Amino acid sequence: MLWLSHTGCHVYLCDFHRKQAWQRWLRSDIHGVSLHREELFDMMERCATAATAEAYSNMVDQLTQSNVWKTSVQLREWFTKQWLSAKEVVHIH
Numbered sequence: 001m002l003w004l005s006h007t008g009c010h011v012y013l014c015d016f017h018r019k020q021a022w023q024r025w026l027r028s029d030i031h032g033v034s035l036h037r038e039e040l041f042d043m044m045e046r047c048a049t050a051a052t053a054e055a056y057s058n059m060v061d062q063l064t065q066s067n068v069w070k071t072s073v074q075l076r077e078w079f080t081k082q083w084l085s086a087k088e089v090v091h092i093h
């Protein structure tokens with residue numbers, strides 16, 4: 001994890017690489033959610049593109065209430081640790 005080796009630094013990830021990372025993780029059979037990858041990606045994308053803090057919270061709630069989220073420890077640990085913990089958004093034009 002990049003931010004652990006560079007304490008105090010901000011790590012920026014563009015939408016393309018965020019989506020690529022999600023697609024690769026969801027597609028991998030070893031994580032046990034590949035059959036649900038489209039559904040999960042859509043829910044995750046709605047979290048990432050929410051226009052307000054309230055919309056973000058609602059989208060995260062929808063994701064975390066889904067059956068696949070509830071049944072996959074690996075998904076919960078990965079998405080919570082890698083993505084939900086870094087929810088700050090910076091728009092660069």
